Amino acid sequence: MKSPYRIRGPAKWTWAAATVLLALLWIGSGRLGTWENAADGVECTLADGALFLYRGDPSDPQRALVRCGSNFGLYMLPTWEFELNGWYAACPLWPLPLIAGVVTVNFWRSDAVSRHRSRFNLCSNCTYDRAGLAAEATCPECGSPPV
Numbered sequence: 001m002k003s004p005y006r007i008r009g010p011a012k013w014t015w016a017a018a019t020v021l022l023a024l025l026w027i028g029s030g031r032l033g034t035w036e037n038a039a040d041g042v043e044c045t046l047a048d049g050a051l052f053l054y055r056g057d058p059s060d061p062q063r064a065l066v067r068c069g070s071n072f073g074l075y076m077l078p079t080w081e082f083e084l085n086g087w088y089a090a091c092p093l094w095p096l097p098l099i100a101g102v103v104t105v106n107f108w109r110s111d112a113v114s115r116h117r118s119r120f121n122l123c124s125n126c127t128y129d130r131a132g133l134a135a136e137a138t139c140p141e142c143g144s145p146p147v
């Protein structure tokens with residue numbers, strides 16, 4: 001069994017990188033603001049901090065506004081509009097970096113707690129005092145391997 005510490009180490013960096021990438025995607029999408037496909041049917045694009053789905057008339061003024069992009073800033077709330085000739089919906093992207101950030105903070109906190117416990121020769125899982133145990137011995141209380 002892999003030590004929880006050995007799993008948390010790479011995971012905390014992976015989640016930190018994912019958080020940064022998702023935040024860049026969210027902020028960077030504010031500068032896109034384009035609809036490139038003029039064909040009918042559902043279109044999908046990232047713009048103004050949101051994922052847009054659109055179906056309707058290419059000459060729709062709402063579509064033209066979205067095409068400009070700069071009138072909206074970053075979408076913070078889901079937005080949708082249904083009309084006779086089509087619909088559009090915008091799903092904000094900000095929850096993605098937020099969720100990834102929460103997971104990242106949890107991994108970093110957990111890793112810091114584990115390091116703190118092992119520094120005082122305590123089991124990193126249950127805080128059992130490992131004094132007198134061999135360095136490679138598993139915890140007699142919970143069975144966790146040493147860190």
Ligand SMILES: [Zn+2]
Pocket residue numbers: 123124125126127128139140141142143144
């Ligand atoms: Zn233990």
